[in-house]
Amino acid sequence: MTETTFFIPSLNMMGAGCLTNAVGNVYSYGFRRALIVTDSVMNSLGVADKLGALLAAAGVSSVIFPGAQPNPTVGNVEAGLALLQQEQCDCVISLGGGSSHDCAKGIALTATNGGSIRDYEGVDKSAKAQLPLIAINTTAGTASEMTRFCIITDEQRMVKMAIVDRNVTPLLSVNDPELMLGKPPMLTAATGMDALTHAVEAYVSVAATPITDACALKAVSIIAGNLRTAVAEGNNLAAREAMAYAGFMAGMAFNNASLGFVHAMAHQLGGFYDLPHGVCNAVLLPHVEEFNADIAASRLKDVAHALGVDTLGMSDRQGADACIAAIRRLSADIGIPSGLTQLGVKDQDIPILAANALKDACGLTNPRRASQADIESIFRAAA
Ligand SMILES: NC(=O)c1ccc[n+]([C@@H]2O[C@H](COP(=O)([O-])OP(=O)(O)OC[C@H]3O[C@@H](n4cnc5c(N)ncnc54)[C@H](O)[C@@H]3O)[C@@H](O)[C@H]2O)c1
Ligand SMILES: CCCCCCO
Ligand SMILES: [Fe+2]
Numbered sequence: 001m002t003e004t005t006f007f008i009p010s011l012n013m014m015g016a017g018c019l020t021n022a023v024g025n026v027y028s029y030g031f032r033r034a035l036i037v038t039d040s041v042m043n044s045l046g047v048a049d050k051l052g053a054l055l056a057a058a059g060v061s062s063v064i065f066p067g068a069q070p071n072p073t074v075g076n077v078e079a080g081l082a083l084l085q086q087e088q089c090d091c092v093i094s095l096g097g098g099s100s101h102d103c104a105k106g107i108a109l110t111a112t113n114g115g116s117i118r119d120y121e122g123v124d125k126s127a128k129a130q131l132p133l134i135a136i137n138t139t140a141g142t143a144s145e146m147t148r149f150c151i152i153t154d155e156q157r158m159v160k161m162a163i164v165d166r167n168v169t170p171l172l173s174v175n176d177p178e179l180m181l182g183k184p185p186m187l188t189a190a191t192g193m194d195a196l197t198h199a200v201e202a203y204v205s206v207a208a209t210p211i212t213d214a215c216a217l218k219a220v221s222i223i224a225g226n227l228r229t230a231v232a233e234g235n236n237l238a239a240r241e242a243m244a245y246a247g248f249m250a251g252m253a254f255n256n257a258s259l260g261f262v263h264a265m266a267h268q269l270g271g272f273y274d275l276p277h278g279v280c281n282a283v284l285l286p287h288v289e290e291f292n293a294d295i296a297a298s299r300l301k302d303v304a305h306a307l308g309v310d311t312l313g314m315s316d317r318q319g320a321d322a323c324i325a326a327i328r329r330l331s332a333d334i335g336i337p338s339g340l341t342q343l344g345v346k347d348q349d350i351p352i353l354a355a356n357a358l359k360d361a362c363g364l365t366n367p368r369r370a371s372q373a374d375i376e377s378i379f380r381a382a383a
């Protein structure tokens with residue numbers, strides 16, 4: 001077995017109501033002035049103000065930056081950094097989903113390392129630890145609250161940059177499902193399918209390990225057992241808590257085994273059309289696994305079993321086909337759009353989307369290599 005590494009934040013708090021003690025930890029870490037990085041919706045819902053009041057009661061003052069856009073941009077990071085420096089904050093707290101966490105990571109990293117977030121595209125390009133980041137998660141989920149990844153859209157090139165850097169790992173991650181009760185059904189569906197994609201891609205990845213396998217398969221079975229309920233009954237706290245654990249465990253898997261062509265291709269759709277990450281993953285997932293099926297058949301049969309399929313007596317290829325069918329059924333049951341055309345993707349853009357997908361770091365661990373023509377045909381199959 002080759003040498004492997006396992007990245008995870010040093011402290012991860014989970015469970016209904018854990019936010020209160022998490023805020024206490026901000027004070028006991030010694031921080032006294034926080035920049036809260038969130039987005040306009042979370043801010044308008046009053047969630048950021050509530051967090052500010054909890055922090056104030058614990059002895060920590062704060063200022064809110066509500067400028068993290070979905071698919072956060074270089075401009076968002078620069079604006080947030082300016083506010084952090086003007087307000088002389090000593091820590092960053094992200095409040096929201098992956099967009100808020102990634103924007104906050106970009107702010108915290110450039111606050112200590114200087115330059116532009118563009119300078120850190122690639123693997124471990126930074127020299128110093130970021131300003132301490134506490135990630136309070138409200139979607140389940142991208143797992144950005146616990147990963148060493150930061151995805152920032154370069155609005156000039158219209159591509160999502162992957163900053164893969166241990167220094168963007170949050171100090172503390174917080175998953176309180178009480179903050180997830182208000183997620184609308186489509187957002188619950190999209191983020192849940194993002195988590196499933198993380199687990200499946202990590203499980204078929206060429207960088208999978210026994211640790212990431214255990215996390216991935218457990219995440220798959222929790223998602224199979226709870227996502228439909230979380231979409232249909234948003235106030236079901238048990239289903240929300242289960243999905244929070246599933247998103248986190250899928251994060252443990254891909255934070256260490258990375259991903260595959262689903263993400264490499266989905267990132268292009270996010271960067272080019274500003275489409276929601278989880279929906280892009282959900283539409284592409286069955287098509288990429290169809291492309292991988294011959295090479296990853298036995299792995300996909302394991303995933304089928306974790307999805308609840310009775311695979312006894314099936315060949316590996318039959319198991320892989322059953323896995324792909326079960327993913328399609330789950331997607332349809334929770335209202336995910338069936339094709340990319342419905343999302344506004346244009347055939348004439350596919351060549352540039354495919355060329356950029358082949359440059360995305362996520363593709364490096366896909367179990368099957370692909371040519372430009374292969375990626376183009378997968379995009380067209382998903383139309
Ligand atoms: N860094 C990583 O490891 C990683 C992994 C996967 C995805 N991502 C990135 O994360 C981004 C997507 O994040 P996301 O899918 O969490 O969505 P998001 O953060 O973009 O949020 C989507 C919308 O949902 C709203 N929302 C969030 N929580 C809510 C709640 N509890 N109740 C009501 N509304 C709520 C937000 O205000 C926003 O309007 C993409 O940019 C993607 O590239 C990063
Ligand atoms: C190389 C891994 C990048 C992870 C991005 C998840 O959307
Ligand atoms: Fe992603």
Ligand SMILES: [Zn+2]
Pocket residue numbers: 142194197198263277281
């Ligand atoms: Zn993802």
